[in-house]
Amino acid sequence: xxxxxxxxxxxxxxxxxxxxxxxxxxxxxxxxxxxWTQPGGRPHAEAMxxxxxxxxxxxxxxxxxLEPCAHDSSRGPACAASLITAGIARxxxxxxxxxxxxxGKGLAKLAAAGISLVTGVRCPEAEAxxxxxFSRQRRRRPHITLKLAVSLDxxxxxxxxxxxWITGDRARAHAHLExxxxxxxxxxRGTLDADSPRLDxxxxxxxxxxxxxxxxxxxxxPDGLRHLRDLQALAAVTDADTVLAEGGAxxxxxxxxxxxxxxxxxxxxPILVGGRPALAAIGLANLADAHxxxxxxxxxxxxxxxxETYHRIR
Amino acid sequence: xxxxxxxxxxxxxxxxxxxxxxxxxxxxxxxxxxxWTQPGGRPHAEAMxxxxxxxxxxxxxxxxxLEPCAHDSSRGPACAASLITAGIARxxxxxxxxxxxxxGKGLAKLAAAGISLVTGVRCPEAEAxxxxxFSRQRRRRPHITLKLAVSLDxxxxxxxxxxxWITGDRARAHAHLExxxxxxxxxxRGTLDADSPRLDxxxxxxxxxxxxxxxxxxxxxPDGLRHLRDLQALAAVTDADTVLAEGGAxxxxxxxxxxxxxxxxxxxxPILVGGRPALAAIGLANLADAHxxxxxxxxxxxxxxxxETYHRIR
Numbered sequence: 203x204x205x206x207x208x209x210x211x212x213x214x215x216x217x218x219x220x221x222x223x224x225x226x227x228x229x230x231x232x233x234x235x236x237x238w239t240q241p242g243g244r245p246h247a248e249a250m251x252x253x254x255x256x257x258x259x260x261x262x263x264x265x266x267x268l269e270p271c272a273h274d275s276s277r278g279p280a281c282a283a284s285l286i287t288a289g290i291a292r293x294x295x296x297x298x299x300x301x302x303x304x305x306g307k308g309l310a311k312l313a314a315a316g317i318s319l320v321t322g323v324r325c326p327e328a329e330a331x332x333x334x335x336f337s338r339q340r341r342r343r344p345h346i347t348l349k350l351a352v353s354l355d356x357x358x359x360x361x362x363x364x365x366x367w368i369t370g371d372r373a374r375a376h377a378h379l380e381x382x383x384x385x386x387x388x389x390x391r392g393t394l395d396a397d398s399p400r401l402d403x404x405x406x407x408x409x410x411x412x413x414x415x416x417x418x419x420x421x422x423x424p425d426g427l428r429h430l431r432d433l434q435a436l437a438a439v440t441d442a443d444t445v446l447a448e449g450g451a452x453x454x455x456x457x458x459x460x461x462x463x464x465x466x467x468x469x470x471x472p473i474l475v476g477g478r479p480a481l482a483a484i485g486l487a488n489l490a491d492a493h494x495x496x497x498x499x500x501x502x503x504x505x506x507x508x509x510e511t512y513h514r515i516r
Numbered sequence: 517x518x519x520x521x522x523x524x525x526x527x528x529x530x531x532x533x534x535x536x537x538x539x540x541x542x543x544x545x546x547x548x549x550x551x552w553t554q555p556g557g558r559p560h561a562e563a564m565x566x567x568x569x570x571x572x573x574x575x576x577x578x579x580x581x582l583e584p585c586a587h588d589s590s591r592g593p594a595c596a597a598s599l600i601t602a603g604i605a606r607x608x609x610x611x612x613x614x615x616x617x618x619x620g621k622g623l624a625k626l627a628a629a630g631i632s633l634v635t636g637v638r639c640p641e642a643e644a645x646x647x648x649x650f651s652r653q654r655r656r657r658p659h660i661t662l663k664l665a666v667s668l669d670x671x672x673x674x675x676x677x678x679x680x681w682i683t684g685d686r687a688r689a690h691a692h693l694e695x696x697x698x699x700x701x702x703x704x705r706g707t708l709d710a711d712s713p714r715l716d717x718x719x720x721x722x723x724x725x726x727x728x729x730x731x732x733x734x735x736x737x738p739d740g741l742r743h744l745r746d747l748q749a750l751a752a753v754t755d756a757d758t759v760l761a762e763g764g765a766x767x768x769x770x771x772x773x774x775x776x777x778x779x780x781x782x783x784x785x786p787i788l789v790g791g792r793p794a795l796a797a798i799g800l801a802n803l804a805d806a807h808x809x810x811x812x813x814x815x816x817x818x819x820x821x822x823x824e825t826y827h828r829i830r
Contacts, residue, residue: 353806354782354826355794356670364803458788466788468668472826473806474772474780476795481669484790489678492667492787512668512786
């Protein structure tokens with residue numbers, strides 16, 4: 203399943219409206235098929251892996267990061283049916299599919315066909331990779347990541363507004379990778395006007411990853427940018443399951459105040475600035491209420507900077 | 517030398533005006549004497565270790581974290597002479613003594629007596645443990661540590677001023693340990709008046725560690741507190757080699773702006789606050805000038821909080 207989860211990440215940011223799924227087919231200890239959801243959402247991971255395995259799939263085990271879909275679509279047959287037809291003997295699943303068209307039905311079809319099932323294997327990791335899809339299905343809104351590039355004292359810029367650069371090359375390259383993995387990049391109007399950021403993906407080989415670029419503003423957005431009037435408009439976005447909010451402090455604070463941030467990416471440089479803080483008021487009633495909301499995930503070194511990731515836990 | 521360095525730490529914060537030195541005497545692979553500078557600075561580490569080793573010191577090796585002193589004092593004989601008299605055959609030294617009364621003379625005396633010498637062993641660690649002494653000798657000012665307890669976004673309090681608590685029990689207990697290791701605790705007038713902090717050491721067994729408590733203020737200090745009018749007064753402090761600056765933001769910013777901070781202790785809680793920033797303006801000309809000043813040392817977990825230590829590198 204570890205290899206299957208890794209494979210599934212190839213599709214992150216490119217598979218909308220479908221989730222980025224991975225599938226590995228193993229027979230007699232050998233991998234005979236590998237698939238991941240292709241750009242635009244089709245073919246599904248199972249279809250790609252089954253095509254590679256071809257006749258050898260008979261009697262094999264399929265590892266898949268999401269419950270195989272149960273519903274036929276104009277864009278292709280249901281994966282549960284394809285696995286049955288191919289003669290797969292055993293299916294190992296990470297996460298159940300919350301989509302009501304499949305939810306449990308995919309597994310039921312496989313079981314009815316006599317296929318041996320193991321479910322829930324490394325489910326939290328699978329759900330994290332497909333966070334946008336799960337957010338959409340369960341909460342009817344995109345999964346929102348807030349990115350902050352800060353000094354040790356929490357400044358995102360000097361008081362003059364100078365913000366180039368707090369973090370170094372490697373941290374900024376990593377932030378571009380995060381852009382490539384997002385369906386939509388969101389900035390506040392102030393940041394757009396003050397910094398005119400180029401919100402593209404500047405990583406060799408990934409230049410074609412072009413997330414939707416949105417600006418939150420009470421006034422119309424410049425040509426080519428999606429306009430979101432307010433936070434409610436964000437919840438109403440239907441063509442992006444993952445949003446990367448890049449600043450500035452007003453946008454960041456409003457997202458935190460509205461409890462809309464699911465993941466926090468903190469790029470930290472070992473410098474002191476004494477400048478503009480990362481967040482303005484977030485409507486906190488008292489300090490006790492600030493605790494118990496964020497769990498740390500991995501910390502990675504990016505040159506002399508560090509990236510800390512936090513996940514919402516309540 | 518590792519054991520000797522560890523031993524030397526027992527004296528940190530209690531040995532003024534002398535540095536906290538450690539000494540271990542080894543003969544035939546067995547430790548026969550262990551000493552560390554006693555409260556008030558005497559006996560010296562070597563005297564304590566030699567007393568334990570007694571007659572067995574003849575032909576033994578002495579590990580010592582600082583060059584043995586060469587000058588007799590009304591408070592006791594010079595350690596170089598004592599080591600020679602005891603018949604020590606070999607001395608391993610971490611750091612040279614910058615005090616002009618000893619600087620090189622201690623080693624020269626040992627060498628002249630036919631004692632075998634090894635110097636510079638784990639010198640940076642020894643100098644870090646005796647940082648206050650080295651600062652006093654080399655720069656004629658105390659070694660200054662700035663402690664900040666911050667949220668992920670760099671807030672030290674809510675905008676209301678509420679600051680209890682950003683960090684948890686374990687982080688606060690660690691901060692008390694840092695107090696015990698300091699000669700002087702320094703706060704700004706605003707923090708003193710607003711928070712009336714109890715600046716004592718509240719750790720079982722360490723309650724008697726009572727650093728000097730100083731307040732930086734343009735107006736006279738309350739009874740029982742040392743009064744420092746400004747940063748120049750700090751440089752003129754002569755009875756404290758290590759200072760722990762505890763806040764608030766005005767004091768912290770003025771210390772950083774004057775480039776007086778040698779070590780930064782950053783207690784970080786995994787919370788977002790959007791409140792008062794840790795630092796106000798620090799007189800930075802541009803962001804480039806902020807870089808390359810701080811090197812990270814150990815990161816330790818204190819419950820859900822983390823303590824990051826940074827050392828000045830320029």
